[in-house]
Amino acid sequence: MAFALLVLAALAFGGWGLWRAFGPQPANARDTLRTQASRIDILEQEVATLKRSDQISRQANTDLQGTLAERDEEIASLRADIAFYERFVGSTAQRHGLSVHELKLQPQRDPQLWHFVATLTQNLNRGAVNRGRLLLMVEASNGGRMQKLGWGELRQQPNAPGIEYSFKYFQQIEGDLVLPVGVKPVRVIARLVPAAGSPMEQSFTWGDATVGAPANR
Structure with a gap:
């Protein structure tokens, strides 16, 4: 009797397994799977699009901040230029004779080569044209000894x-x-030789003349 019950139980369990494997599935199961897979694809595309949009927004914001900073610098530079011009051509400007208002030097790729920009000014003789020549000299230390390097x-x-x-x-x-190789510049001397009148000289320390220059020396 027990053996017969065991056989019946085994047959019943086997039949249930066959029904699970080969029996009919719900009518919409495959459609549901396809719908879910399609939804997953759509969501993944949306996520990718949102990530890309976020990257673009961040870059656009960074670019905007950079542009604003550039404009602020440009405005500050223009205001400085206006103030500079008013000092010499404004109705209340103080009168100054011929002089080197500013001298700046910038290092070039060649470590011995320097580019200079000298700003010459005068408003003592308004309307008069000043003509002449500018020459520079450099006082430098060479092996512990000071020497003056001429324009030539x-x-x-x-x-x-x-x-x-x-x-x-x-x-x-x-x-x-x-x-020259090996020298350590200390001072720059600007010499103005006007077409009419006596020459004049102004000196600038090398440190002042190279303020803001790249520290590659």
Whole structure:
């Protein structure tokens, strides 16, 4: 009897397994799977799109901030220019004779080569044209001894003429200097030789003349 019951139980369990494997599935099961798979694809695409949109928004915001910073710098520069011009051509501007208002040097790729920009000004003789030449000299230490490098040596041309200038109120003069190997510059001397009148000299420490220059020396 027990054996017969065991056989019947085994047959019943086997039949249930066959029905689970081969029996009919719900009519919408495959459609449901396809719908869910399609939904997953759509959601993944939406996530990818949102991530990309977020990246673009972040980059656009970064670009905007950079543009705003550039505009602020440009406005500040223009205001400084206006203030500079008013000092010399404004109705209340103080009168100054011929001088080197500013001298700046920037290092170039060649470690011995420097580019200079000298700003010449005057408003003492309003409307009068000032003409002449600008020359630079450099006081430098070489092996513990001070020496003065002349314009011809700095330009690598023994009889190099000065750079001509001609202006009423101000003018920027540019050029290049070549320092000998091993020297340590200490001071720059700007010499103005006007077409009429006596020459004049102004000195600038090397540190002041190179403020803001890349520290690659």
